[in-house]
Each structure stands twice: as structure tokens, then as C-alpha cells.
Amino acid sequence: VFILAIESSCDDTAAAVLCGDKVLSNVVARQNIHEEYGGVVPELASRAHQQNIVPVIDVALKKANVAKEQLSAIAFTQGPGLMGSLLVGASFAKSLSMALNIPLIAVNHMHAHILAHFIDEEGFDKPTFPFLALTISGGHTQIVKVNDFFNMEIIGETTDDAVGEAFDKTAKILGLPYPGGPLIDQFAKEGNPKKFPFTKPKVEGLDFSFSGLKTQILYFIQKNVLINPHFIEENKHDICASVQNVIIEILMNKLKLAVAETGIKQIAIGGGVSANSGIRTTLKAAEGKYGWKTFIPKFEYTTDNAAMIGIVGYQKYLHDKFTDSTVVSKARIEF
Ligand code: ATP
């Protein structure tokens, strides 16, 4: 079974070809245009998708050495995401499925961030059901109880900002380019995580809140820059390490609570922020510390990619979960 997968929910145009649960190619065209604006500009994103989508799919097919005529189905991201971006991928997927007369499969982007763990990769174990997924990305922060491929429930989520936003907004305060998450990760490696203790928000149960932390960081920086104009340059590494540290503590505390409440000790992480090296190391260490079994995705399947759309597409293909050409993109989508 050859599946072509298309992901265009935000600012990356991505295409992948899978043979069953194996990835033959996984191509991403990043849009650098947003850097100068300090965030994703929706109108520019959809325009860049228009330019990129045909070449990206061509490259994905060529790299996989698969001809269009060999494809069994086309999977695409239905939502959630930016409407103008989603429409480009959906329209292309519909047209190609009609032209080739093969089935169309609609995929929920957040399910895909979780189910990326079912891609067959050497050296990576697959979780068994049920397991807990911590999805941490640019727009979401969720703890999900995954009962099966198509049966999952959100048991905790953010009440305001996503954890990726906490990283990106901190980076912006520090004057770093967008998206700043990876840079904070890089600087944190040489910093002291205990240097600046930030307080954790008090949120009941399994939910999260990150907007208060953002304000706390902003005031902390403003106050110190007034005293010493070179505060940021002189303390860049320690600030990044301290911010990353408090974020990791917040995530770990909620995970511990989720394990206590559900009795499930298999934990998988997914989404762009799961690329963070501090989070990856801390979670790995939790195996010995708490007796958990943890699943950390291959780096290329953390931030947006089409391979993760393809693996959901493959599972839906096996279960005859197809859609027709009247399907519509959804900026928000029921889980
Ligand atoms: P969503 O999946 O919620 O729709 P998205 O698709 O825009 O949002 P992803 O591509 O999944 O988001 O993740 C992007 C986010 O991941 C950005 O906020 C980025 O800063 C963050 N990120 C990427 N790498 C790292 C890292 N190493 N450390 C921290 N954050 C990171």
C-alpha cells in the first residue's frame, strides 16, 4: 500500500510517501518569510503553500521512487490549523484523488502528532494501547488517553497559551528570531537551570496555563534590563535554562498526576516542542525514576511533517475510513 500524505496546516508545506507503515520519503519546505514578522502571517503562509505544494509533492514522489499511478490513497490534514493554509492542501489532495481515481483520507493534525509513534523506524518502539500522550506544540498542550487508533480522549489541556507559545514568546522578549523554541533549547544547554527561579502557575487537575508564566518572564526581564542594560546578553544562557526548567517541571508534574489518576505508565510525547532536548532527557530519566515506559519520537517527526499524516492515513486505509470530495477544511476540529 502506497500512501501520499500532504500537510499544510500552518507555515510548512510537507509531503510524504509511505509504503505501509514505512516512510519512503518525508519532505518539508519551510517558509522563512515569517521570520521578519516575528510570527506566522496567515496570508503569506497560504500564498507560499500555493507556490510550494506541487514541487514538494514531486520531490516526495521522486525520492520515494513511486509513480503517481502506484498510489493507493491520498491523505491530507483536514484541521486544526490556518484556514487559508489548510485549503491549499485539501484542494490539491481532492483534485489528485479525482484525477487518479483513488480514495481520499482526511486526517486530524493532533491525532497525527500522537500516532507518529506508529511509524516503523529502526530503534524506535511502538506504544501499546492504552497509553498517555503529551502533545506539546505551537498551538496545543494536551494530555490524551489513547485507547486505540481512533479512540482517544483529552484528559487535560491548556486553558490559555500553548507551551510552544511560551517558548516562542520568551524568545521574542529576548530578541531572538521566530520561532525561538529551538534557540532557547540550544542556549539552555550551557546555562544554569536553577539561576532564576520562576514560579509555576497553580492550575487544578490536569489542565495547564502558560500565559501567567509569559507575563512573569516579561516583567522579570524588563525589571533587570532597567538595572543593567546588558542583562540579556550577559545572562542569555541562564535565562533560557531557567525558563526551560520551569516549563519541564510544569509538564512533568501534570504527567505524574495523569499517571496517578489513570494508572497508565506508558507515556508518549509528540508535537514540535517534543524536539526539546531538555524535555527528551527528563522524560527518558523518568523511566528509571518512576518505572514509566516512555516514547520519544524521532526528531524529524516532532515538528510539522507529512509522514505523521501518512501513518494515520495508512491506519484509516486499513479500516476503510475514507472521505468524499465534499469534505471541508476545519480551522477547529472536534477531537
Ligand atoms: P499545532 O501542532 O498545535 O497545530 P504547530 O503545528 O504550529 O502547532 P509544531 O510544528 O507542532 O506546531 O511545533 C512548533 C513549535 O515547536 C514552535 O512553537 C517551536 O518553537 C517549538 N519547538 C520546536 N523545536 C523546539 C525545541 N527544540 N525546544 C522548544 N520548542 C521547540
Ligand code: FE
Ligand atoms: Fe503541529
